[in-house]
Amino acid sequence: MADTHPSSPAFWPSIQHEARRIAESDPVFGPALSAAILDHSDLGSAVAQQIGVRLGSGDGARARFASVAREAYAATPELVEAAGRDLGAIAARDPAVTALLPPLLNYKGYIALQAHRVAHWLWTNERFDLALLLQAESSASLQVSIHPSARIGTSVFLDHATGIVIGAFAAIGDDVTILQNVTIGRLDALPGRAPRIGRGVLLSSGTTVLGDVEVGDFAKVGAGAVVTSDVPAGCTAIGTPARLTNCPEQPIPAGA
Structure with a gap:
């Protein structure tokens, strides 16, 4: 893109x-x-x-x-x-x-x-x-509390921006939109086990993303969802614990 x-x-x-x-x-x-x-x-x-x-x-x-x-x-x-x-x-x-x-x-x-x-x-x-x-x-x-070690891409939009917590060593890609009351953090102290949020992702209000997980490019996470496992590119994750829906029939190529 x-x-x-x-x-x-x-x-x-x-x-x-x-x-x-x-x-x-x-x-x-x-x-x-x-x-x-x-x-x-x-x-x-x-x-x-x-x-x-x-x-x-x-x-x-x-x-x-x-x-x-x-x-x-x-x-x-x-x-x-x-x-x-x-x-x-x-x-x-x-x-x-x-x-x-x-x-x-x-x-x-x-x-x-x-x-x-x-x-x-x-x-x-x-x-x-x-x-x-x-x-x-x-x-x-x-x-808004973002640990200084977190890496965040450009063209990022923190919408409403109340109650946002992004923990140490998290990685967030370009073109991401994050709504209010979103938490992105680790489940343990190891640096390599923080969440990785891909390009063009939407994290809706109340989303929680925890642990050594990857949310793929252009995925969406619904309001209030709790994500503790990978979300493939282009899929939507909803619920607690999160389940996948609306996944594309063909994988989204990297950097699309």
């Missing part, structure tokens, strides 16, 4: 245009938009500011978290690219979205995901304590 989400540079002029239009028409909201969008030169700077605002509990903490995010973006521009693709995924999949600015400013799942990407960068650079602090602040402020 070709990637249809534009890159972050393509989004930024549109976001600034939206912000200027609203700032000119709304004198109350206008100053906030200047600090959030119009004072920034690119998407990475704006997202870093939002991470600081949403995770920090005071001016000092907000500045520190924003500074850490900017450091990560300067060192790894791919993180900004991922932020753009995640924003594009929301625009593509959420029927309530008609513009790019509202999810950037108001969707806590989007900011929680970007905070995780920064925490994962810290983790891979052996700055473990600061990475875990970002996780803790995201859990407390945004109700």
Whole structure:
């Protein structure tokens, strides 16, 4: 499947245009938009500011978290690219979205995901304590707890984003949609036994995925299902314990 989400540079002029239009028409909201969008030169700077605002509990903490995010973006521009693709995924999949600015400013799942990407960068650079602090602040402020060691692809959408827990060493592919109250975690302490979620998967509200299991590309897991064994590509898993339904007659080729 070709990637249809534009890159972050393509989004930024549109976001600034939206912000200027609203700032000119709304004198109350206008100053906030200047600090959030119009004072920034690119998407990475704006997202870093939002991470600081949403995770920090005071001016000092907000500045520190924003500074850490900017450091990560300067060192790894791919993180900004991922932020753009995640924003594009929301625009593509959420029927309530008609513009790019509202999810950037108001969707806590989007900011929680970007905070995780920064925490994962810290983790891979052996700055473990600061990475875990970002996780803790995201859990407390945004109700999304993603362990810094978890690996998450791009164009990912955390929809509603309340009560989401993604444990250590979990792996999540591109184009995945995760609804509220989803848990993805291990059954033991071994790193290689965390769940692996394939590309294009939908994890509906209340889903639990536990153990050394793989959810294949473009599979769907129904609301409230408990998955403790593999779900083949393209299948739907429902119930507790989960059972398979609607599997394709022909296997879905890898990378379809």
